[in-house]
Amino acid sequence: xxxxxxxxxxxxxxxxxxxxxxxxxxxxxxxxxxxxxxxxxxxxxxxxxxxxxxxxxxxxxxxxxxxxxxxxxxxxxxxxxxxxxxxxxxxxxxxxxxxxxxxxxxxxxxxxxxxxxxxxxxxxxxxxxxxxxxxxxxxxxxxxxxxxxxxxxxxxxxxxxxxxxxxxxxxxxxxxxxxxxxxxxxxxxxxxxxxxxxxxxxxxxxxxxxxxxxxxxxxxxxxxxx
Numbered sequence: 001x002x003x004x005x006x007x008x009x010x011x012x013x014x015x016x017x018x019x020x021x022x023x024x025x026x027x028x029x030x031x032x033x034x035x036x037x038x039x040x041x042x043x044x045x046x047x048x049x050x051x052x053x054x055x056x057x058x059x060x061x062x063x064x065x066x067x068x069x070x071x072x073x074x075x076x077x078x079x080x081x082x083x084x085x086x087x088x089x090x091x092x093x094x095x096x097x098x099x100x101x102x103x104x105x106x107x108x109x110x111x112x113x114x115x116x117x118x119x120x121x122x123x124x125x126x127x128x129x130x131x132x133x134x135x136x137x138x139x140x141x142x143x144x145x146x147x148x149x150x151x152x153x154x155x156x157x158x159x160x161x162x163x164x165x166x167x168x169x170x171x172x173x174x175x176x177x178x179x180x181x182x183x184x185x186x187x188x189x190x191x192x193x194x195x196x197x198x199x200x201x202x203x204x205x206x207x208x209x210x211x212x213x214x215x216x217x218x219x220x221x222x223x224x225x226x
Contacts, residue, residue: 086144
């Protein structure tokens with residue numbers, strides 16, 4: 001597998017949405033909030049991806065395997081490098097120090113596709129922890145990173161992590177994210193530390209809130225985890 005990164009394009013929309021569903025297929029909270037057989041679940045993620053693809057402050061990147069090809073969704077007569085994974089990074093808005101990469105205000109929970117009370121508790125905690133932990137400090141935010149399950153373990157996650165962390169280090173910025181148990185080992189490996197843990201579903205599901213300090217050139221030269 002020969003992985004390369006590129007900016008996301010509008011034509012990636014369907015692959016991004018499909019990857020979200022497949023990556024979180026076994027996550028107990030995602031399964032409750034976004035049942036795959038519910039049309040509203042797909043409508044939610046389709047709208048989310050469309051909005052983020054148009055956000056000038058979003059850095060939507062794609063990892064693709066350029067050593068193989070697959071049928072392009074836009075044409076039966078074209079092939080394209082195989083879509084492997086994506087990441088959504090939010091850099092700090094340095095033009096105005098009163099703005100940060102903090103999440104937008106929460107939606108109307110009553111209109112959630114399923115289990116609105118759980119959605120309010122889960123996403124409310126994500127937004128709330130982001131605000132309380134980072135405050136007004138400018139920082140990079142890894143909002144979402146997903147890999148197609150069949151390509152897990154081939155280095156796409158690490159490649160997309162390095163892309164964002166190198167930019168954060170160059171600007172001297174902290175990096176913030178929230179993590180599922182399956183994603184946490186990647187973040188641990190890349191220098192993040194856990195600040196808080198929230199448990200859901202009577203303790204059966206944990207979610208981690210993590211931060212990474214910027215690395216200096218000297219620190220990076222001796223770092224073996226990146």
